[in-house]
Amino acid sequence: MKALKFTKIYPYLLAIVIFTVASVIYFHPVLKGQKLNQSDITQFRGMVKDINDYRAEYSTEPYWTAASFSGMPAYSVSAYYPNDFVRSLDKLLRFLPRPADYTFLYFLSFFVLMMALKVNWRLAILGALGFGFSTYLIIIFGAGHNAKAHAIAYMPLVLAGVLWVFQKRFVLGFIVTGVAMALEIYANHIQMTYYLGFCLLILGIVEFIYALKEKVLSSFIKKAAVILAAVVLGLGANAPRLMAMKEYSDHSTRGKSELTINADGTPKEATKGLDKAYITQYSYSKLETFNLFVPRFMGGGTLEKLEENSNLYKTIEYKLGKKGADYLTEQSLTYWGDQPIIEAPAYIGAVFFFLFFLGFFLVKGRLKQWLVAATIFSIILSWGRNFEVVTNFFIDYVPLYNKFRAVSSIQVIAELCVPILGILALQAFFSSKIAKKEKQEALKKAVYTFGGLIVAGFLLAHMIGTFEGLRDNTYLSFESQYGIKNAVDAVIADRKAMLLTDTIRSLILMLISAGFLWYLLKEKLKQVPVILGLLVLLLFDLISVDKKYVNADDFKSVRKIEKPFIATNADKAIQQDKGHFRVLNLAVDPINDGSTSYFHNSIGGYHAAKLGRYNELFEYQIAKNNMQVLNMLNTKYFIIPDKEGNLQPQINQDANGNAWFVDNLLIAKTANQEIKALDSLDTKKAAVIIESDYNQLKKENNFSLQKDTTATISLEKYSLTSLVYKTQSQKPQFAVFSEIFYQDGWNAYIDKTLVPHYRVNYVLRGMKIPAGTHTVEFKFEPKVIQQGKIISLSSYGLLILMGLGWFFYIEKKKHKKA
Structure with missing residues (x-):
């Protein structure tokens, strides 16, 4: 009996061990106590220093920061809320050092989703590792988008709970959905949660259509009610956080502006949220979508290292020698898309996309329809300004859509749905219930369709693509600066070479994947070796790309990470003044600077959701060097670089005071x-x-x-x-x-x-x-904290009591039947 029980839990224990080991191996510098150097987190440390100092001194939350933008609520910067029991659960799940903890969450959450879909545990592990090592999910660590990673990690767990409800496993589904939604909101990246809502809505629409066809609408309504109740309680558990953020959002740059003129006096476009140009600044072009399965389709990230055999390297080496070529190609501008900057391509993987197409031809029913529809939906919306008919409709008419920028990030839905359908495809391919001929036909169609799509992308790039980048003027200046001719032509040749190389790479990976499955059909390979082969291929596919962008070289000692800024002589001089005043640092872009906030109360700061009126004050007055405005903000000191670049403090005797x-x-x-x-x-x-x-x-x-x-x-x-x-x-x-x-x-x-x-x-x-x-x-x-505190405590109580009550009710019914 004991052996039987161990056999049942063995796959889950093995999965946890594999996920732990995989997370730590990829981010192995954490074993030496090192931390990942993340640009956004570095700025964040500057923003939160006064909050952390207050916590340390008073052992309570301030909910306000004075160090940035002359003062603002701390709700969207750093805040701990009362009755935040879900925080303890999150800490328990994230027991590994960062960012290995988030990677482990990726794996674990997706594995639970696979269990909800009744996928074989071996395939579930394969899918979880593939999902977690998806390039986008790894490269966001490099930029410091920890909250985004955190929220994405809980998405599969929310889906698992919802699917259990639709499978009529009501108690399990209710509890998992409620707890997972509480964790999802706790992650504090509302944009990602909002996008998850679209994914759930599409699932609900598909289920609703099937309920109408099967004439079981009452059953659907019951399931929807259970899901809605769980989601509401999950939201309620985070009431202080959500209510505070909602309150702040109305006053932030996400809210409606009362101004009807621009800083130059011209009429301003009326909007209830962010400006359309700002929302769609990061939009995928239709052609750029191909980098979801051909990694450097558009040159990779904004900055890429070029090797010695590259055209640009040889061109520079001819004029400046090896040292000059090494220096100038270390961070080459190979990206030729029209986004302002990207860390890396959002590569989901050639292997997974091939399996996705296999699923399209092999998997039947509502799950496939949901996953395909959600994937297409996310890709279309990621085009943003490149598909304005749809984008403008969503901005103008879909609630809250205009509160978020970087529409390209809605591709997280595809990042989630492609692996799910890919694993369901393997599950179906390994099933004895599907005829061998049907599998063979589906395999051929997947190879022809996906292979044809890869080749079509290559041809389209050469037919309609220019291979010219937004920053090519940098290379045009090489001729006058270094005497290097044809640098732009050289980098364009390298972009074309990248496209060719990675197109061939994706085709080869597809053919090897298809080969494994073909040999399985021909009974020349067993199932387990095929799974292992696909796992190795999948990990090679993704990790070889991931390592180009986030690797061991990005880690630094704890000392350098925890104390990222060193006080300059100017900082030290200003700190001698123990009064309450503000500082404007003119040596940096003050509106995108967290370093000054680390040492002083800054006029500037680093945050995407500033107070709306303060942001307008910056644009309309401070940017014009209106000294009267700076005086009223009590700007007592300026930090100014001298001719040698040394920072000097300059006192403003005209500051108005406190x-x-x-x-x-x-x-x-x-x-x-x-x-x-x-x-x-x-x-x-x-x-x-x-x-x-x-x-x-x-x-x-x-x-x-x-x-x-x-x-x-x-x-x-x-x-x-x-x-x-x-x-x-x-x-x-x-x-x-x-x-x-x-x-x-x-x-x-x-x-x-x-x-x-x-x-x-x-x-x-x-x-x-x-x-x-x-x-x-x-x-x-803030009253909102106290009001939310009561709601959160009530939500936790209801979630537990309703779950337990339902469980005992079902158990009682079972005993009566027995």
């Missing part, structure tokens, strides 16, 4: 007037306020401004969540504070009594101060 009284309020009727008023506003003497707020202000005891030259206001105490000021005046005054206005969290108190405060100068806080001596305090007290 708070000041103004003599006059200018009334703006629209957001346009608000921001334009800053063009010439003397921010020390006057402030601009929107008309509705001014009317409300006047209602407060008939408030009117009265000049008092003796009035004083000073910051007495500062922390991320509390700012305390002392005021003294003989007459009522209006104070402006150099702090970012965010009403959904910041409360103002005068002598511990809650009072209203208003947005002034487009982004700052302002409030009426009565005559006399007073203590003014701003506290960050």
Whole structure:
């Protein structure tokens, strides 16, 4: 009996061991304690330093950061939420060092999905390894897109739970769907979860159509209700996170702008989300889609190393010698697509795509229809601006679609669906229920179709492709800079050579894969050797591409990763000033810089979802070097490079300070007037306020401004969540504070009594101060966290109680029947 039980669990234990070993071997530097150098994470460390310092000092969450963009909610930067029990489960599953932990999650989650599809465990392991080593899923680590990897890793687990429900395994499906959705949301990459929603919707549509055909609509409704309940509870478990993000999203660059003019005064396109050009900036061209199965179809990543036998290398070597050629071809601009930059091609694999086509001809029923439809759907939407009819429809009419950029990343659906159908194809091919002749015909059709597609791509590239890249001017400048002629022609020749080489590579991999299956049909090979052969081929196919982009060379010591920035002399000099102020670093692009935030409260920062009004202030005023605006933000120091490139601190004596009284309020009727008023506003003497707020202000005891030259206001105490000021005046005054206005969290108190405060100068806080001596305090007290806390606790309770109650109900029914 014990041996039997071990036999049942042996495949699962073996799978976990294989996944652990595979994850650690690929990222083997983690065994030496090294960490992957990730550009986005490096910037992130700068962004979160003040949050981490606050946690360490107060053992609580601030939910606000002052280090970036003059201050913003920390919800989308780094925040731990109450009742976040799913965080403990996630930690348990991610027991390996990063990024091996996410890779393990890829494998494990896909393996569970294969179990839900009743796939043989050997094939499930093969599929899991192939899914996890898909090039896109590996290269996102290099860029530091950890949250994206985290969310993708839980996608198969959510699908597993949903499929179990459709199989009428209601208790298991309900619990897995609820828990998996909670984990998916916890990963905190809403864009990936949103795309998963499309995949689930397409599955639901297919199931609905079959329910209508089979006249079992009531059964479908029951299943859909169970899935919906599980998803809602999974979302509810993350209520503080979701509610905070929703609240912040409305105020961020993802929300609707009130401006109707651009920075240059021209009319601005009305939008409720991101600008269309920004959303579709990263769009796949139709031709570029071929790199899903021919890796360097368009030259690979933006930067590729070229070997000594390349045309560009030889051209440069002829003029500059070997050292010059080594240097200039180390990071060659071989990519000739029209995306601004890509780390690597989103290569799913020639082996998997061949199996996908085999599945198209061999697998029957609703699963195939769902997977094929979802794959086509994701590829079409990834074309973005290159297929505007569809893209514009989704941006204009599909809820939330306009909140996300980089439409090319919707290909994660194909990254998931292609391997699933590929493994189902193998399962069907190994099945004795399908006639040998049918398998043989499907195999031939797959070879002809997929092989023909590869060849067609090669021919189309030469017929309609230019092989010219966006950055070819770099090579045009070689002639004047180095005296190198024909550099562009040389790199174009290399792009064509890459295409030829990888086209042949994909054809060979397809033929070898087909050969394994052909010999199985001819009974010259057994099933297990075929599975092992395909596994080796699949891993070679993917890992040989992955290693070009993320490998051991990308790891560094913990010391360098944990402390990525070294304070310059300028930083050290500024840090001698213990006051509360801000810094503008002019040695970098301030709007894409996390390094300054590591040492100072920065005017800039590094985040894709900044506060919308602050982003507009940057575009309309700071980018134009409006010193009055910089003064009102209390920009006390500038970091400026000298002629030798050394960074120097420059003090701004005209900074307005932490708070000041103004003599006059200018009334703006629209957001346009608000921001334009800053063009010439003397921010020390006057402030601009929107008309509705001014009317409300006047209602407060008939408030009117009265000049008092003796009035004083000073910051007495500062922390991320509390700012305390002392005021003294003989007459009522209006104070402006150099702090970012965010009403959904910041409360103002005068002598511990809650009072209203208003947005002034487009982004700052302002409030009426009565005559006399007073203590003014701003506290960050976001209600959304407390509200979400109750919902999350209730959701966890319901998920557990409903699951257990259902289980015992079913068990009781079984005993009655017995």
